[in-house]
Every structure is written in C-alpha cells, then in structure tokens.
Amino acid sequence: MRKTFFQILPLVIVVVGGGLFFHGRPGVSEQKKDDSLKNVQVMTDLTREQLEDFMSDVVDYLGVEKCTFCHVRDKSSDENKHKVKARKYMKMVKELNNTVFKDEKPEEKITCFTCHRGEKEVQNKPKE
Ligand code: HEC
Ligand code: HEC
Numbered sequence: 001m002r003k004t005f006f007q008i009l010p011l012v013i014v015v016v017g018g019g020l021f022f023h024g025r026p027g028v029s030e031q032k033k034d035d036s037l038k039n040v041q042v043m044t045d046l047t048r049e050q051l052e053d054f055m056s057d058v059v060d061y062l063g064v065e066k067c068t069f070c071h072v073r074d075k076s077s078d079e080n081k082h083k084v085k086a087r088k089y090m091k092m093v094k095e096l097n098n099t100v101f102k103d104e105k106p107e108e109k110i111t112c113f114t115c116h117r118g119e120k121e122v123q124n125k126p127k128e
Contacts, residue, residue, distance in 0.1 A: 034047055034048040036048065037051065037076075038076035039076035039077070039078065041087065042087055042090045042091045042094060043090060043094070055067065057111070057112075058086070058112055060113075060118070061111055061112035061113040061116050061118070062112060062116050062118070062119070062120045063116070063118035063119050063120060064120055069082055069120070070082045070083040070086055071083060089112065093110055093111065093112065096110055097109045097110060
C-alpha cells in the first residue's frame with residue numbers, strides 16, 4: 001500500500017504540478033478551449049476531443065443507442081429534454097467528485113454508470 005503510494009507520487013506531482021503551472025499562466029489553458037463548443041455549461045474544462053470521449057462513455061453508461069438520444073442535429077441545441085436532464089446529472093456527478101469524493105482514487109469516483117448500469121431508466125424508489 002505504502003509502496004504503491006510512493007511509486008505513484010512522482011506521477012501525482014507531475015500531473016498536479018503541471019496542471020497548476022499551466023493553469024497559472026493566462027492564455028495557456030485558454031488556448032486549449034475550443035471556440036467551436038457553443039453551449040457547454042458544465043463540462044467546461046474539457047477540450048473538444050475530451051468532451052467527445054466523455055460523450056461516448058455516457059452512451060455506454062446509459063446504454064443508449066446513439067448520441068441522438070440527447071442530441072438533435074445541432075449538438076449545441078437544448079431542444080431535446082434528455083439533454084437538459086443529462087446536464088443536471090453531469091453537474092451532480094462533477095460536483096460530488098470534486099467535493100464528497102475528492103480524495104477517492106479515480107476508479108472510485110462516481111460516474112453515470114454508478115447508478116445507471118447501462119440503462120437509461122433508473123428507479124429512484126422501490127417498485128410498488
Ligand atoms: C445522455 C445525454 C447525452 C448523450 C447520449 C450524448 N450527449 Fe453530448 N451533450 C450532452 C449534454 C448534457 C451536453 C452539454 C454539456 C454541458 O453543458 O456541459 C452535451 C454537449 C455535447 C457537445 C457540445 C456541443 C456544443 O457546441 O455546445 C458535443 C460536441 C456533444 N455533446 C457530442 C456528443 C456525441 C458525439 C455524442 C455521442 C457519442 C453525445 N454527445 C452523446 C448530453 C449527451
Ligand atoms: C446517484 C444516481 C445517479 C447518477 C450518478 C446518475 N443518474 Fe441519471 N438518473 C438517476 C435517476 C434516479 C433517474 C430517474 C429520475 C429522473 O428522471 O431524474 C435518472 C434519470 C436520468 C435521465 C433521464 C432518462 C430519461 O429516460 O428521460 C438522464 C438523461 C440521466 N439520468 C442522465 C445521467 C447522466 C448523463 C449521468 C452521468 C453524468 C447520470 N444520469 C448519473 C440517477 C442517477
């Protein structure tokens with residue numbers, strides 16, 4: 001346990017330190033942001049590539065067929081009510097991982113899959 005911690009420590013320093021370093025320099029983290037993203041309100045710290053990877057994960061977490069479960073042709077549109085709902089859950093998951101589960105290992109953070117288990121419908125009380 002102890003050994004593993006010290007084995008990953010240099011990596012943690014590089015990742016966290018590097019992040020702080022770049023964050024502190026105006027312009028550097030800004031440049032990464034993709035201006036073509038029009039209506040991203042919660043997942044604001046991702047590049048387009050990271051956002052699209054995350055979206056593919058969401059498809060699997062919820063076991064939906066395609067992106068069209070949430071998106072109309074223009075992906076920045078909020079016309080689809082599933083997208084609007086999904087944004088609330090993205091906010092919930094992000095906030096919980098940054099607060100309550102802040103010190104958990106990456107594999108112990110919560111994801112949509114924690115509750116959804118590959119299903120879009122989740123029961124929030126026992127069936128009568
Ligand atoms: C369960 C719903 C859901 C699914 C499925 C989904 N998305 Fe999204 N998508 C969202 C939400 C919610 C946002 C807005 C996130 C925010 O505001 O931070 C978004 C935003 C985006 C954006 C940013 C658009 C912009 O310019 O504002 C892109 C691009 C995108 N999704 C691509 C995809 C792709 C590609 C897929 C399929 C692989 C996909 N999404 C599947 C919910 C979904
Ligand atoms: C703590 C448990 C939990 C987590 C984590 C969770 N959900 Fe959910 N989700 C639910 C429950 C319960 C419902 C059913 C009640 C409702 O509609 O809000 C639901 C419903 C939804 C719906 C509505 C489905 C429909 O058919 O209209 C969407 C979309 C959704 N979640 C997306 C997400 C996404 C995307 C994530 C990950 C970012 C996520 N959820 C994470 C519990 C969770």
